[in-house]
Amino acid sequence: MTTISVKVEFSGGLELLFSNQRSHAVTIPSTDPTDSAPTNLQYLITYLRDNLLKERVELFVENETVRPGILVLVNDTDWELEGEGDYVLKDGDEIVFISTLHGG
Amino acid sequence: MSSSCGNPQAEEDTLMLRRTKFDRSKDCVRCKERAGNVVVRHAVYCKTCFVPLIAVKFRRALDPHINPLPDGPRRKGLKAAGSLLLGLSGGLGSSVLLDLVNRTYFDFSPDAGGGDDVKSGAGVKSEPRGGRDHPRNASVWPAGRVCYVETCAAFPGARDRTEHVRRVVAAYDRLEFVPLRVEDAFSSAWWARVGGAPASKDLGVDITNQDLILSAASTPHDASESESDTPASRLQRYIRALPTQTAIPSAVHTLTRVLLLYTAAATGASHLLLGTSLTSLSVSLIAGIAQGGGFAVREEAQGVWVPGVRVGAGGSGSANGNGHENGAVRVVRPLRDIGMKECAMWAWWHRLVVVGREKFPGAKQSIGPLTKEFIVGLERDYPSTVSTVARTCAKLAPKKGSATTTNNNNNNNNNICMLCERQPLSGLLTTSSSTPQRPAQDGVQDWKARISIRSFADAGSFATYRPPHFPERDLSITPSPAPTPAPSLTPFLCYACHTTLTSRSSRGTTVRAAPGPTGHPVPLPVWVGGNLAASPPDSGGDGGGADGRREEGEEGDVGETWVRRRMDPASMRVVVADFLLDD
Ligand SMILES: [Zn+2]
Ligand SMILES: [Zn+2]
Numbered sequence: 001m002t003t004i005s006v007k008v009e010f011s012g013g014l015e016l017l018f019s020n021q022r023s024h025a026v027t028i029p030s031t032d033p034t035d036s037a038p039t040n041l042q043y044l045i046t047y048l049r050d051n052l053l054k055e056r057v058e059l060f061v062e063n064e065t066v067r068p069g070i071l072v073l074v075n076d077t078d079w080e081l082e083g084e085g086d087y088v089l090k091d092g093d094e095i096v097f098i099s100t101l102h103g104g
Numbered sequence: 105m106s107s108s109c110g111n112p113q114a115e116e117d118t119l120m121l122r123r124t125k126f127d128r129s130k131d132c133v134r135c136k137e138r139a140g141n142v143v144v145r146h147a148v149y150c151k152t153c154f155v156p157l158i159a160v161k162f163r164r165a166l167d168p169h170i171n172p173l174p175d176g177p178r179r180k181g182l183k184a185a186g187s188l189l190l191g192l193s194g195g196l197g198s199s200v201l202l203d204l205v206n207r208t209y210f211d212f213s214p215d216a217g218g219g220d221d222v223k224s225g226a227g228v229k230s231e232p233r234g235g236r237d238h239p240r241n242a243s244v245w246p247a248g249r250v251c252y253v254e255t256c257a258a259f260p261g262a263r264d265r266t267e268h269v270r271r272v273v274a275a276y277d278r279l280e281f282v283p284l285r286v287e288d289a290f291s292s293a294w295w296a297r298v299g300g301a302p303a304s305k306d307l308g309v310d311i312t313n314q315d316l317i318l319s320a321a322s323t324p325h326d327a328s329e330s331e332s333d334t335p336a337s338r339l340q341r342y343i344r345a346l347p348t349q350t351a352i353p354s355a356v357h358t359l360t361r362v363l364l365l366y367t368a369a370a371t372g373a374s375h376l377l378l379g380t381s382l383t384s385l386s387v388s389l390i391a392g393i394a395q396g397g398g399f400a401v402r403e404e405a406q407g408v409w410v411p412g413v414r415v416g417a418g419g420s421g422s423a424n425g426n427g428h429e430n431g432a433v434r435v436v437r438p439l440r441d442i443g444m445k446e447c448a449m450w451a452w453w454h455r456l457v458v459v460g461r462e463k464f465p466g467a468k469q470s471i472g473p474l475t476k477e478f479i480v481g482l483e484r485d486y487p488s489t490v491s492t493v494a495r496t497c498a499k500l501a502p503k504k505g506s507a508t509t510t511n512n513n514n515n516n517n518n519n520i521c522m523l524c525e526r527q528p529l530s531g532l533l534t535t536s537s538s539t540p541q542r543p544a545q546d547g548v549q550d551w552k553a554r555i556s557i558r559s560f561a562d563a564g565s566f567a568t569y570r571p572p573h574f575p576e577r578d579l580s581i582t583p584s585p586a587p588t589p590a591p592s593l594t595p596f597l598c599y600a601c602h603t604t605l606t607s608r609s610s611r612g613t614t615v616r617a618a619p620g621p622t623g624h625p626v627p628l629p630v631w632v633g634g635n636l637a638a639s640p641p642d643s644g645g646d647g648g649g650a651d652g653r654r655e656e657g658e659e660g661d662v663g664e665t666w667v668r669r670r671m672d673p674a675s676m677r678v679v680v681a682d683f684l685l686d687d
Contacts, residue, residue, distance in 0.1 A: 012196065012448060013460050068477075068484040071448050076151070078142040078449075080125035098452055100196060100383075100444040101480070 002030045004039065004091040008048065012099035014070065017059055018052050026052070028089075041074070042085030044095065060097075071098040125487065142449050145487045151453060158442060158450055162204045166438035169375070170244060172427060185427025186374030187247040190279075191364045194252065194269050194459035197439055198379025200447045202250060202276065203456055204438070205377065209244045210278040245375075251282040251367050253360045255461075257336045258286050258343055258352070268459050282367060289359040290338035295630040298370035307633040308625025309593050311345045314606050316593035319625045338627040345626040350470035351604045354395065358524045358601070362631060365525060368433045369411040374426040376409075380437040383444035383483055384476075386493040391475040393497075395600055407435045409525060443483065443490065521598035522635040523605075523628075593632070 008024045015022045032043050042065070049061050059067070065085055066072060072079035073096040074087055089095075126143045127133075132150035133140075134157070140148035149157060172185045190205055192198045252269045256262035266283050273281040288294035296302065310317045339359075346352055368376040380388070410430045425431045439447065451458055483490045520526060594602060 011452060012458060068481040069444070071445060073452075076141060077139070080143045081130050081140050081148065096452070098448050100448040101476075 001033075003027050004030045004089060004093075006044065006089055006091075006093045006095055008044075008052075009094065009096045010098075011096065013101070014060065014097050014099045017054060017056060018048075019054055024052060030091075038088045040085060040089060041072070041079065041082075041087040041095070044089060045085070066097065069099060069101045071100060072096070073098070142445075143487075144443070144446055145491065154446075154449065155453070158446055159204065159208065161441045162201075162438050163208065165440055166377070166436055169434055169436045172374075182244045184245045184374050186245075186372045187249065187426070188245040188375050188377065189282075189364065189368040189371060189373035190248065190250045190377045191360075191379070192250050192252045192269065192273070193360075193379065193461050194265055195379065195461045196444065196447050196451060196458050197381040197384055199272070199456050199458045200381075200442075200450050201377060201379035201439055202273070202279075203450070203454060205248070206276045206279060210248055210276070212278075247280070247372075248278060249280045249282050249371055249373070250276070251284060251364055253284045253286055253288075253363050255286045255356055255360065257339055258356045265459050265461075272457050272459060282371070284363050284367065285335075286356060286359050286363070287335040287339040289335075289363055289629040289631075290342070290627055291335035292630055294335075295634060298366045300366070300630060300634045301637050302634075306630075307628045307636075309605075309628055311347075311605055311626045314594065316597070316602075316605060318591040318593050341624075342627055342629075346604065347606060347608045348470070350395065350472065351607075353470065353472050354600075354604045358604070359629060362525050362629065365409050365433060365435075366411065366631065369426070369431055372426045373433060374428050376433050376435045378435065378437050379439055381439045381442055381444050381447050382491055382494055383479060385437065385440050386490050386497075387472070387476045387479045389497040390479065390493065391472050392600070394471050394475065395603060409433045409435060440494065441491070443487075444480070445483070520635070521601055522593070522596040522632050523601040524598060525631070525635075526598055526600075593628075596636075 005025060005027045008026050010018050010022055010024075018024065026044070026047070028039055028044065028047055030039055031037060032039055045061060045066060046064070049057060053060055060070070061067060072084075073094075074082045075094050076096075079087060125146065126140070126148050127146050130140050130148060132138050132153050133147050134149060134153040138150035138152060141151040142149055142154055144154075144157075167182060170182045170184050188205070188209075190198070190202060192202055250273045252266065252273070254264055254266045256264045266285075270281055270283065273279060284294075292302065292306075306320075308319050310319065343352055343355065346355055364376055364378075367373075410432045426433065428434075450456075479490060479493070597605075
């Protein structure tokens with residue numbers, strides 16, 4: 001099975017849910033095992049939830065996507081410009097999850 | 105939504121199902137050449153253009169409030185009358201505010217523009233300090249301080265973040281760190297430090313009674329308890345006495361806010377800056393309205409606070425006041441047009457350290473967090489609606505004099521709520537563009553009776569109170585006999601504070617420590633006694649005209665009468681004489 005490696009970073013307090021570690025190197029299959037489609041950001045979110053998340057799933061995902069108030073950057077660009085969950089991951093991508101929920 | 109809201113984008117949001125998050129192209133709308141990095145309410149910006157976008161929004165919200173005469177010409181430059189105090193919570197908004205304030209007004213190094221420490225290779229120019237007219241070499245404020253109020257004593261198990269915040273602030277070498285603790289609200293030492301007028305005894309209040317009867321000496325008689333009669337233990341008794349989960353964060357928020365206000369006065373600050381973002385402003389406006397604080401909606405956005413008469417007299421650095429008449433402090437929220445997403449992007453691209461703030465455990469179902477969840481979800485799916493919420497609230501105004509609220513420093517201290525120090529401005533929710541429908545207010549109880557969905561009949565202690573305008577058909581309730589004259593705090597509170605202290609809700613009711621037969625009085629924040637002590641004895645007369653607030657128009661008179669009647673310091677002074685020092 002071919003794999004790709006992406007760098008995942010958590011910020012804004014989200015790192016607390018992931019072993020209090022901000023940066024993670026994640027290796028995932030290059031195609032989704034269930035439907036053989038190229039692995040996308042949606043797959044990564046599910047993968048992180050199932051494999052890296054230590055506690056309180058509801059603080060990261062909601063309705064199969066990141067919960068409102070969490071920003072996602074793909075190579076330093078807002079994922080809203082990249083198709084959100086449909087963005088197809090490439091080897092070496094940097095994905096950042098930032099929580100805005102720390103308040104004012 | 106009618107077209108009168110003037111926001112076509114929001115209308116589209118409400119009319120359309122989820123649409124793409126950005127208009128047309130993925131290229132930056134400003135420079136039109138670089139690829140976009142972020143979508144801000146449907147508009148695409150590259151990183152290079154995003155930085156000055158935020159800096160300009162920040163300055164546009166703050167600069168007009170800096171000079172003592174806000175409407176005067178600013179071409180001659182910006183010069184504040186006093187120093188600056190910034191309230192830092194450790195949260196995202198205030199962390200970004202601190203960074204923006206420092207870059208714009210305090211960091212005079214040649215390349216402090218803001219781009220230099222943006223993540224490598226970003227190509228961000230030194231833009232945040234604006235164009236050529238920017239006062240980068242002028243001292244807008246003679247001094248800047250950053251005040252952090254540690255709230256961990258209010259929340260069991262919460263972490264003390266003071267030292268972490270201290271390290272963050274230390275990185276800004278021209279700004280001084282002022283750490284406070286929320287229990288300072290119950291500390292006579294703190295009150296003396298800010299120059300507050302001392303009261304001879306500490307005030308306590310019977311929180312189980314809607315009239316909030318005042319009494320002396322909240323000092324416990326129990327020896328073991330009195331040993332631990334510290335500001336922190338008083339704070340905790342106050343918190344434990346609150347009737348609902350929702351009331352706890354509201355109360356802590358109010359204490360924090362008033363601590364910041366008095367600290368501003370004591371340090372000669374003409375301006376208190378808060379890091380409320382567009383998103384959190386909308387949350388607090390909606391949550392505030394839901395909790396009955398509708399009169400404060402404008403103040404929540406922007407306001408002026410005048411310290412009590414004697415406050416600040418002995419505080420450090422306040423000998424000459426802050427340069428404003430009556431020592432008025434302008435409370436400004438320079439991020440009020442900047443959403444949480446923009447704050448997060450700013451913090452990320454500038455690598456800011458966001459300490460984070462303690463969340464109140466177990467409050468998930470209370471009004472604040474529920475409102476936040478709602479607004480944050482709305483902001484993601486319909487990004488323009490949240491600014492519509494804030495702008496609609498900005499249009500809400502007391503029927504008269506709304507234009508003067510930020511300019512008029514002649515506030516009469518008698519009209520403030522003695523607990524939260526807000527001026528209830530006599531406004532129910534009326535929009536400035538519509539015909540006001542403001543009922544007469546004969547007191548907070550009456551207002552409460554009018555808007556409350558609660559039945560008086562099913563609420564034990566409420567049954568003994570019968571508001572003057574209680575619906576006639578509810579005659580099953582026997583009015584209580586004329587109450588014995590006991591000093592009551594209720595007439596001196598705004599609706600929201602009264603609710604915080606007394607209103608139970610069907611959910612989230614805390615287990616209140618049962619008051620003993622004598623009902624141990626609950627300690628009150630130090631400024632409540634100070635405010636009662638500072639009430640000028642001659643201001644309660646019925647002559648009218650003396651305090652300027654009688655000059656309202658005919659229609660407005662009903663509301664003003666209410667303000668006047670419920671705030672009769674002369675008679676209150678008699679009642680609380682026992683608590684006051686002779687001088
Ligand atoms: Zn651009
Ligand atoms: Zn109040």
